[in-house]
Amino acid sequence: MTTFIVSLFLPYTVDFHDLPTPSRRPSPPPRLASTSRRDSISDPQERKASLFPVPTPPRTPSATADHEEFFSQLQPSAATHFPKPHDPRSLVRSDSHVPEWGGGLFFNQPRSRADPAPPDTILEYAKAQERAKAAKIRRTQRSPKGRQSRDHSTDDRPWGSEWTVEPAIQGNGGLANAVRAAVDAGSMGDIFWVGLIGFPTDSLDATTKDEIHEKLESEYDALTVYVSDSDLDGHYVHYCKTILWPVFHYQIPDHPKSKAYEDHSWVYYVHLNQAFADKIVKSYKRGDIIWIHDYHLLLVPAMIRKKLPDAQIGFFLHTAFPSSEVFRCLAVRKELLEGMLGANLVAFQTREYAHHFLQTCSRLLIVEATEDGVQLDHHFVNVMSLPIGIDPKGLSVAREEEEVLSWIKVMQERYRGKRLIVARDKLDHVRGVRQKLLAFELFLNKYPEYRDKVVMIQVASSTTENSELAATVSEIVTRIDAVHSTLAHQPLVFLRQDIAFSQYLALLSVADVLMITSLREGMNLTCHEFVFCQDGKASDKKHGPVILSEFTGSAAVFDGNELAVNPWDYQKCAEAIKVALDMDDVEKERRYSKLRDVVMHHTGEHWCTNLTNNLAKVHDEHYRRDTMSIPRLSIAPLSEKYRRANKRLFILDYEGTLASYGSVTNIILTSPQRVIDALSDLLVDEKNIVYVMSGRTLEELELIFSRLPNIGLIAENGCFVREFGGTDEWISFADDDKTKMWKESVKGILQYYVERIEGSWVEERHCSLIFHYEKADEYEAANRQAGDCANHINDACQNQRVRAIPTKDAVCIEPLDWDKGTAATHIFNNLRKELAPDFLMVAGNDRDDEVIFRWANDMFTNGTITDVTTVSVGNRNTVAMATLTQGTTGLISVLGRLAKLT
Numbered sequence: 001m002t003t004f005i006v007s008l009f010l011p012y013t014v015d016f017h018d019l020p021t022p023s024r025r026p027s028p029p030p031r032l033a034s035t036s037r038r039d040s041i042s043d044p045q046e047r048k049a050s051l052f053p054v055p056t057p058p059r060t061p062s063a064t065a066d067h068e069e070f071f072s073q074l075q076p077s078a079a080t081h082f083p084k085p086h087d088p089r090s091l092v093r094s095d096s097h098v099p100e101w102g103g104g105l106f107f108n109q110p111r112s113r114a115d116p117a118p119p120d121t122i123l124e125y126a127k128a129q130e131r132a133k134a135a136k137i138r139r140t141q142r143s144p145k146g147r148q149s150r151d152h153s154t155d156d157r158p159w160g161s162e163w164t165v166e167p168a169i170q171g172n173g174g175l176a177n178a179v180r181a182a183v184d185a186g187s188m189g190d191i192f193w194v195g196l197i198g199f200p201t202d203s204l205d206a207t208t209k210d211e212i213h214e215k216l217e218s219e220y221d222a223l224t225v226y227v228s229d230s231d232l233d234g235h236y237v238h239y240c241k242t243i244l245w246p247v248f249h250y251q252i253p254d255h256p257k258s259k260a261y262e263d264h265s266w267v268y269y270v271h272l273n274q275a276f277a278d279k280i281v282k283s284y285k286r287g288d289i290i291w292i293h294d295y296h297l298l299l300v301p302a303m304i305r306k307k308l309p310d311a312q313i314g315f316f317l318h319t320a321f322p323s324s325e326v327f328r329c330l331a332v333r334k335e336l337l338e339g340m341l342g343a344n345l346v347a348f349q350t351r352e353y354a355h356h357f358l359q360t361c362s363r364l365l366i367v368e369a370t371e372d373g374v375q376l377d378h379h380f381v382n383v384m385s386l387p388i389g390i391d392p393k394g395l396s397v398a399r400e401e402e403e404v405l406s407w408i409k410v411m412q413e414r415y416r417g418k419r420l421i422v423a424r425d426k427l428d429h430v431r432g433v434r435q436k437l438l439a440f441e442l443f444l445n446k447y448p449e450y451r452d453k454v455v456m457i458q459v460a461s462s463t464t465e466n467s468e469l470a471a472t473v474s475e476i477v478t479r480i481d482a483v484h485s486t487l488a489h490q491p492l493v494f495l496r497q498d499i500a501f502s503q504y505l506a507l508l509s510v511a512d513v514l515m516i517t518s519l520r521e522g523m524n525l526t527c528h529e530f531v532f533c534q535d536g537k538a539s540d541k542k543h544g545p546v547i548l549s550e551f552t553g554s555a556a557v558f559d560g561n562e563l564a565v566n567p568w569d570y571q572k573c574a575e576a577i578k579v580a581l582d583m584d585d586v587e588k589e590r591r592y593s594k595l596r597d598v599v600m601h602h603t604g605e606h607w608c609t610n611l612t613n614n615l616a617k618v619h620d621e622h623y624r625r626d627t628m629s630i631p632r633l634s635i636a637p638l639s640e641k642y643r644r645a646n647k648r649l650f651i652l653d654y655e656g657t658l659a660s661y662g663s664v665t666n667i668i669l670t671s672p673q674r675v676i677d678a679l680s681d682l683l684v685d686e687k688n689i690v691y692v693m694s695g696r697t698l699e700e701l702e703l704i705f706s707r708l709p710n711i712g713l714i715a716e717n718g719c720f721v722r723e724f725g726g727t728d729e730w731i732s733f734a735d736d737d738k739t740k741m742w743k744e745s746v747k748g749i750l751q752y753y754v755e756r757i758e759g760s761w762v763e764e765r766h767c768s769l770i771f772h773y774e775k776a777d778e779y780e781a782a783n784r785q786a787g788d789c790a791n792h793i794n795d796a797c798q799n800q801r802v803r804a805i806p807t808k809d810a811v812c813i814e815p816l817d818w819d820k821g822t823a824a825t826h827i828f829n830n831l832r833k834e835l836a837p838d839f840l841m842v843a844g845n846d847r848d849d850e851v852i853f854r855w856a857n858d859m860f861t862n863g864t865i866t867d868v869t870t871v872s873v874g875n876r877n878t879v880a881m882a883t884l885t886q887g888t889t890g891l892i893s894v895l896g897r898l899a900k901l902t
């Protein structure tokens with residue numbers, strides 16, 4: 001059994017050695033400040049000028065230039081980008097920030113043969129297509145037979161004779177580190193990476209491609225997908241980067257260029273996704289697990305599902321998932337959702353993104369979405385959230401490296417007496433660098449007393465795609481420098497290029513504050529790395545605070561222990577800087593220990609292992625259900641029974657059966673109006689007696705069903721019954737004194753868990769107690785403790801005739817003697833003789849409905865009721881006679897069809 005980790009880029013690439021390297025430079029060892037350029041200046045005047053440069057004209061601030069030189073002692077190259085440049089399997093940066101795709105930045109690699117300039121209009125696009133076609137024909141005519149791919153119309157260099165496998169610069173470093181950590185810990189088994197090799201490959205001949213494929217497959221457990229340069233360009237540079245990436249980060253592209261491109265680049269997106277699906281299908285063996293990652297490959301799950309109906313497929317989205325109102329702006333939107341829904345399990349970084357996805361499916365695909373997933377016509381797709389994390393073990397080794405330790409010393413010396421605010425972001429609109437600089441500028445204006453004491457070091461690698469943003473940012477940098485720099489101090493160090501890995505770790509270690517102001521971001525592993533590096537093992541203990549945009553996934557996991565900011569609120573961001581700098585040690589410590597707990601618990605390894613376990617579980621449930629012989633509810637025989645009946649009794653569960661789960665006042669995913677309409681249609685027929693059963697209190701049920709005064713109700717899972725026919729009275733089965741006693745004992749136990757699980761709480765109903773932990777800070781830990789809590793109560797309260805049942809995000813404690821089955825018995829026994837039904841239909845969806853299914857099945861087998869139908873809505877294993885996989889919508893439509901029969 002192998003797990004395929006499918007991601008756009010492999011964690012490996014290839015460096016060709018038969019050509020000169022464009023930007024590779026030998027990496028000098030870190031030098032202490034005394035060896036830096038300005039310290040070598042002997043003339044004191046000149047030295048002073050160098051130390052304290054005067055503000056310079058716009059766009060070339062000298063302060064920055066000075067610092068750039070300082071940091072460029074290890075200017076990024078393959079040798080400085082990775083902690084272990086010659087070990088392709090080693091830890092990499094979580095966030096790679098490659099400024100240019102396919103630019104041959106660190107390695108000798110071919111350039112793209114696709115048309116580099118994105119046409120502005122559809123007309124230009126059509127012309128470009130024509131040109132490309134003609135060029136292809138010319139190339140084919142020139143090439144010798146069988147070697148069509150080896151043509152060099154744009155690049156005649158012979159790529160191929162000598163190359164080595166190197167760690168990839170492109171791609172998702174966080175994913176690579178997480179998988180590696182899980183494999184090393186032995187929790188993943190065999191894996192195969194599936195992805196692109198990280199550069200355009202049209203210039204490679206077939207033999208070289210085969211050789212690379214073979215080496216990566218046999219020595220690096222990696223399957224290379226080859227696509228044409230134009231497919232890759234259209235997919236990545238255009239559809240992904242100009243359409244999906246902005247939209248997923250709440251930036252609706254309305255630039256004319258984007259609009260013109262939308263329809264055309266979609267084709268390339270499809271092609272590339274298909275190439276990935278084909279590769280996986282070809283390599284798949286029964287029992288293999290397929291994990292597809294991120295927004296580049298949204299269509300792959302459904303493409304694989306088409307060919308491999310039983311495969312175990314998981315999909316994880318690393319970016320944010322926007323609200324349905326934003327997602328629906330995409331021209332091709334249903335296809336994207338349907339593509340993702342080919343998986344058994346679709347997972348997100350946070351609950352918010354998962355919830356957005358559920359709502360989007362519900363609204364755009366008109367399917368039923370519950371908290372657990374999406375109910376499609378023939379199957380259920382589970383949806384969950386699980387935040388990715390870093391690899392503390394790997395990072396711990398990396399920061400012990402001599403180079404990192406030297407840089408820590410260098411920086412401590414260089415910035416002695418200053419408070420350092422640091423950040424490393426790609427200069428992309430979504431990272432909010434502009435907003436951060438404006439907030440910093442405001443901070444300097446508002447609090448001049450800090451001007452000489454604070455330095456913000458902002459590393460921001462830019463791309464040509466974002467030249468407008470780069471220019472705007474440059475202006476702000478220049479302004480800050482011109483206004484706030486003095487002879488002795490420059491408060492802003494703005495680096496327009498990336499820094500070496502060792503410098504990055506050193507910077508995180510010596511900083512006082514980290515400031516991240518992304519306008520949206522799936523997670524932000526830089527924060528996690530900062531927290532890890534602040535523990536004082538490699539440098540002085542810092543335990544510095546994190547100023548973090550509330551729009552990042554990391555803010556959701558840090559849960560208020562960061563200094564959360566809205567990046568558009570410059571005033572508040574400026575204040576947050578002050579709060580961070582003024583924070584006393586006790587408060588720092590309090591926050592830091594919480595942040596560190598999160599970082600050390602939500603590691604990449606934990607993420608990988610949990611995703612794999614969850615996928616196995618849901619796949620097993622889906623598969624088991626499919627192979628079980630419980631028939632689907634068949635409407636024709638049910639209609640026949642309905643027609644011939646003289647009196648019909650319906651007992652229908654509410655949440656999860658008639659309506660999706662939700663609070664009484666806020667039922668988001670399914671409107672109860674449809675439920676009310678369906679039930680009132682049934683109630684029109686005098687032959688029908690209808691009861692709704694629920695775990696909710698009598699007051700809640702009265703509220704929900706206020707418009708159906710005749711309806712019978714079963715509240716608190718069988719502890720109360722309001723009889724059919726329009727009475728206001730409730731029959732209570734439980735003894736008040738006994739209830740009071742057991743509640744006292746159970747509350748004592750629950751108190752223990754409430755104190756230990758932050759965010760948990762106890763809801764008291766008339767005859768039951770519910771221990772809720774859906775908002776717990778540490779959800780996984782809470783989940784485990786909830787299991788203990790249930791066992792604890794079941795052991796301790798045996799004599800009090802109560803039981804604790806773990807349900808989703810809660811433990812329900814209720815009396816043993818009263819349940820939906822006993823309520824149904826009561827109802828049936830009390831029906832007057834002339835109302836005795838010869839038709840019974842019971843519908844439920846959860847394990848607490850099994851008892852009433854059993855009761856109803858018995859009524860049929862012992863001949864008490866002629867026609868009985870028990871239906872389980874959803875996909876669980878059940879004793880019901882039939883299942884209804886279309887979910888609540890399916891049940892409502894069945895009831896609607898019955899109500900129309902005469």
Ligand SMILES: O=P(O)(O)OC[C@H]1O[C@H](O[C@H]2O[C@H](CO)[C@@H](O)[C@H](O)[C@H]2O)[C@H](O)[C@@H](O)[C@@H]1O
Nearest residue numbers: 094095096097174318319388521522523524525
């Ligand atoms: O720029 P791309 O090649 O399109 O890749 C997108 C980004 O992927 C990685 O970030 C994503 O995954 C991270 C880990 O789960 C998460 O923290 C981040 O929010 C996601 O966007 C990669 O780290 C970025 O450099 C890429 O830009």
